[in-house]
Amino acid sequence: MPSSPSQLRTVEACASEDFSSDCDIPSIIEHTQKCLVLELENDTIRECGAAALAIIASKPDDVLRLAHRKLHTWPFRDVPICWRRLYEDASLWKAIALLRVQTCRRNPKGHAIDTVSRKRKRRGEQENPKGHSSSPAVERPSTTDDGINLPTIMAGDWVADIVKVLDMAIILTGAPSRKHLFNNLFNNLQSSLLHEVSKLDTLRGFPPSHLRRPKVRFPMQNYKALGSDMNFTALQEHLDASASPLILEGAISHWPACSAWKNPAHLMQHTLGGRRLVPVELGRSYTDEDWGQKIMTFAEFVHDYLINPMPKQTGYLAQHDLLTQIPGLLEDIQTPDYCFTTPPPATPELLHGQPTPPHLEEPLVNTWLGPGGTISPLHTDPYHNILCQVVGHKYIRLYAPSETPKLYSRGVDEAGVSMENTSRVDVSIAMELAGRSAAVGCDDEISHENARNDFEERFPLFKDARYIEAVLGPGDSLYIPLGWWHYVESLSTSCSVSFWWN
Numbered sequence: 001m002p003s004s005p006s007q008l009r010t011v012e013a014c015a016s017e018d019f020s021s022d023c024d025i026p027s028i029i030e031h032t033q034k035c036l037v038l039e040l041e042n043d044t045i046r047e048c049g050a051a052a053l054a055i056i057a058s059k060p061d062d063v064l065r066l067a068h069r070k071l072h073t074w075p076f077r078d079v080p081i082c083w084r085r086l087y088e089d090a091s092l093w094k095a096i097a098l099l100r101v102q103t104c105r106r107n108p109k110g111h112a113i114d115t116v117s118r119k120r121k122r123r124g125e126q127e128n129p130k131g132h133s134s135s136p137a138v139e140r141p142s143t144t145d146d147g148i149n150l151p152t153i154m155a156g157d158w159v160a161d162i163v164k165v166l167d168m169a170i171i172l173t174g175a176p177s178r179k180h181l182f183n184n185l186f187n188n189l190q191s192s193l194l195h196e197v198s199k200l201d202t203l204r205g206f207p208p209s210h211l212r213r214p215k216v217r218f219p220m221q222n223y224k225a226l227g228s229d230m231n232f233t234a235l236q237e238h239l240d241a242s243a244s245p246l247i248l249e250g251a252i253s254h255w256p257a258c259s260a261w262k263n264p265a266h267l268m269q270h271t272l273g274g275r276r277l278v279p280v281e282l283g284r285s286y287t288d289e290d291w292g293q294k295i296m297t298f299a300e301f302v303h304d305y306l307i308n309p310m311p312k313q314t315g316y317l318a319q320h321d322l323l324t325q326i327p328g329l330l331e332d333i334q335t336p337d338y339c340f341t342t343p344p345p346a347t348p349e350l351l352h353g354q355p356t357p358p359h360l361e362e363p364l365v366n367t368w369l370g371p372g373g374t375i376s377p378l379h380t381d382p383y384h385n386i387l388c389q390v391v392g393h394k395y396i397r398l399y400a401p402s403e404t405p406k407l408y409s410r411g412v413d414e415a416g417v418s419m420e421n422t423s424r425v426d427v428s429i430a431m432e433l434a435g436r437s438a439a440v441g442c443d444d445e446i447s448h449e450n451a452r453n454d455f456e457e458r459f460p461l462f463k464d465a466r467y468i469e470a471v472l473g474p475g476d477s478l479y480i481p482l483g484w485w486h487y488v489e490s491l492s493t494s495c496s497v498s499f500w501w502n
Contacts, residue, residue, distance in 0.1 A: 025099050025102050025103055026103055028099060028185070028188050029096050029099050029100060029103070031184075032092060032095070032096055032181060032184075032185065033057075033096055035178075035181055036057075036089060036092055036093065036096075036181075037057075040177055043085065043177070044080070044081045044082040044085055045082055045085040045086055045089060046082075047080070047082035048067075048082045048083065048085075048086045052066060052067075052086060056086075056089060056090055056093055057093050060090045060091075060093040060094040060097060061094065063086060063090040063093075064087065064090045064091065064094060066086070067083050067086040067087035067090055068087065068172075070083035070086075071083055071084070071087060071172055071173070081176060084172075084173040084174065084176050085173075085176060085177055087169060087172060087173050088169050088173045088175055088176060088177065088178050089178065091165050091166060091168070091169035092166075092169075092178060092181060092182075092185075094165045095162050095165050095166055095185060098158065098161055098162050098165065099162065101158070102158055157275075159189050159192060159193065159272065159275060160275045160297075162185070162189065163186075163189065163272055163275045163276060163277070164277060166182055166185060166186065167276055167277035167325070168277065168295070169182070170182060170325055171277065171279060171295060183327060186272065186326075189272055190272060193272060193273055204263055204265075205262050205263060205264075206262065206264065206306060206307065206391070206392075206492075206493035207307055207309065207493065208492070209371075209372035209392075209491060209492035209493060211372045211373060211491050211492065213393070213395070213471060213491055214395050214431065214435075214469070214471070216469050216470060216471060217469070218466075218467060218468050218469055219468065219469065219470060220245050220246070220247060220398065220468035220469065220470050220478075221244065221245065221246055221247065222246075222247040222249055223238075223246055223247065223248055223249065224249060230246075230248055230251070231337070232337040232338065232340070232341060235338050235341055235479070236341045236342065238479075239341055239342070239343050239344065243343060243344050243481050244481065245398050245468065245478065245479060245480060245481060245484060246478070246479045247470055247472070247476065247477075247478055248338070248386075248476065248477040248478065248479065249475075249476050250475050250476065251336065251338075251388070251475070251476065251477040252333075252334075252336070252388045252389075252390070252475055252476075252477055253474075253475030255332060255333050255334060255388075255390065255475075256331070256332045256333075257329075257332035257333050257390045257391075257495075257497075258390055258391070258474050258475050260332050261332065261390055261391050261495050262391050264302055264306070264307070267298070267302070267329075268298070268299065268302070270326055270328045270329050271298040271299075271326060273299070274297055274298045274299025274300075274302065275297055275298070275299070276297065276298050276325070276326060277295050277296065277297060277298075278295070278296065278297075278298050278301060278317055278320060278322070278325075279293055279294075279295050279317075279320060280293065280294055280295070280296055280301050280305070280315045280316065280317055281293055281315070281316045281317075281318045282294055282313055282314070282315055282316075283313060283314060284313075284314055284375065285375055285376075285377045285426075286377065287377045287410075287422065287426075301315060301317060305370070305371055306369075306370075306371055306493055311371070314370070314371065314373060314374055315370065315371070316368075316369075316370035316374045317367065317368070317369040317370060318368050318370065318374075318376070319366045319368065319498075320366060320367055320368075321364075321365065321366055321367070322366075322367035322369075323365055323367060323497070324365070333388075333390075333497060335363060335365070335499065336386050336388070336477065336499060338386050338477075338479070338499075339363040339386055339499045339501040340501075343384040343481070343482065343501070343502065344481075344482070345502075346382075346482060346502065347483075349401060349483065350401055350482045350483030351382065351421075351482075351483070352380050352401075352404065352409065352420050352421045352483065353409070353418055353420035353421070354380075354382055354418065354420065354421050357382040357383060357502065359502060360383070360500070360501055360502055363386075363499040363500060363501040364383065364499070364500040364501075365497060365498070365499055365500075366497070366498050366500075367495070367496070367497055368494070368495065368496040368497075368498065369494070369495045370490055370493070370494060371490070371493050371494075372392075372490050372491055372492045372493060372494070373489070373490060374489070374490045374494070375428055375487070375488065375489045375490070376486075376487065376488040376489075377422060377423065377426065377427070377487065378397075378399070378407065378422070378423035378425055378427050378485050378486070378487040379421050379422045379423065379485065379486065380421040380482075380483060380484065380485050380486070381421075381480065381482070381486075381500060382421075382482075382500075383482060383500035383501060383502050384479070384480070384481055384482045384500070384501055384502060385479070385480040385482075385498055385499065385500055386477055386478070386479055386480075386498070386499040386501075387472070387477060387478045387480060387496055387497075387498050387499075388476075388477045388496060388497045388498070388499070389472040389473060389474060389475070389476045389477070389478075389494070389496050390474060390495045390496060390497060391474060391493065391494060391495040392474065392490060392491070392492040392493050392494030392495065393471055393472065393473050393474075393490075393491040393492050393494065394471070394472050394488055394489065394490050394491060394494055394496065395469070395470075395471050395488070395489045395491055396469065396470050396471075396472060396478060396486060396487070396488050396489075397427060397467050397468075397469045397486065397487045398467060398468050398469070398480065398484050398485065398486050399465055399466070399467045399484065399485040399486075400466070400484060400485075401483040401484065401485075403465045403466060403467070403485070404485070405461065406461040406462055406464060406465035407423045407425060407462065407465060407485055408423055408424040408425050408459055408461075408462065409421070409422070409423060409424070410422045410423065410424050423485065424459070425459050425462050427487040428487075428489065429455065430455065430462065433448070433451060433452045433455055434452075471491070472496075482502070
């Protein structure tokens with residue numbers, strides 16, 4: 001049955017209502033439940049059947065298992081929206097169940113208390129009448145070998161338990177209809193952690209990198225060479241004239257992120273003390289056989305891969321929509337006006353065998369965060385790209401579409417997935433073989449020469465491919481046109497934000 005107009009107005013009011021900022025757990029439960037029981041207009045969740053919907057509130061775990069199986073029956077792009085909706089709502093009902101557990105832990109006045117307050121009381125700390133501690137709560141930290149305090153997500157941490165349920169729903173479904181409810185829950189969980197001190201407060205920046213900066217032999221054009229400010233109109237004129245790559249030096253230097261994101265404590269604060277879950281790529285490159293992915297807490301990612309001087313393998317938070325997942329970080333950036341210019345249209349030659357992408361009403365925004373040495377192999381994107389360098393430095397090499405025959409596209413893999421936008425050439429190995437000078441007479445010289453000969457036998461045309469290159473620093477941006485091949489390597493701990501548009 002379609003929802004009545006009066007009911008739909010109630011749904012809209014529910015979606016726009018914010019929770020209390022005091023983390024009043026009973027009020028949070030009441031508000032979330034009120035929104036969930038109201039039907040959305042034309043909601044596809046009803047296609048999942050009455051049986052699942054009848055038990056979703058009382059047995060959310062059973063419904064989650066059902067929806068999880070359905071989500072993995074098809075490739076993500078082919079999953080019927082109803083099963084994403086079912087997993088989304090079941091996760092919110094699961095979060096309500098976990099919140100109800102906290103209402104059973106009451107002080108004599110009947111107010112729900114959080115684990116931070118409970119730990120203070122066990123230590124005998126005094127609280128003011130509003131329940132705020134007179135001194136910050138500090139849990140026993142773990143430490144690195146150099147003594148840096150790190151966050152510990154402790155067993156029994158009810159906030160972490162709820163965050164895991166909610167973030168898995170966002171990662172697996174994209175939160176197609178309840179994004180506002182998720183954000184409100186996270187905001188209220190944040191208020192329960194106001195007095196938790198980040199264990200990364202002693203670390204005011206990421207460790208320095210000692211990677212060698214490549215020599216730039218074929219620099220790409222910098223807008224300063226054009227003799228004018230690169231505003232919206234100027235970039236549109238550039239796109240109309242040539243649509244070639246262009247460095248926009250200092251274009252985002254005014255972003256608060258350029259200073260704030262250098263401090264791990266700032267990122268930890270916006271990820272609920274590192275409790276938020278993020279998908280991390282493990283391995284040197286997604287083209288390598290040992291490459292994989294793992295969902296982990298942001299604290300684990302920082303601890304194991306960003307500030308660990310001897311990580312077991314490379315960890316890269318790559319091409320992730322972090323700013324949609326954590327809207328608080330959006331306050332630190334601005335969408336460049338450049339993304340609302342009109343670039344040249346897509347053509348088959350520029351798409352390299354990929355299907356024509358849909359028209360974007362708003363730019364697609366992704367975040368890239370990782371240690372020095374992370375790479376993105378030589379590939380093309382389906383959209384025009386403004387790559388904004390926020391923290392650290394990156395080396396970037398670009399090849400024009402006309403160089404495609406010399407770049408050895410991967411074609412279609414064994415599973416039938418098109419990889420025509422990714423090169424078989426490992427540019428990092430090519431750079432090492434071309435730039436290294438072995439000592440005369442050493443056995444190493446022979447092995448180096450053999451490796452170079454083998455590489456050139458496999459990719460004989462690559463050495464003749466013309467390219468341009470640059471090193472981007474904090475505050476710089478780069479326009480990468482549709483169809484241009486690009487290789488990217490982090491020279492230090494680095495964070496970038498990319499904006500795709502068409």
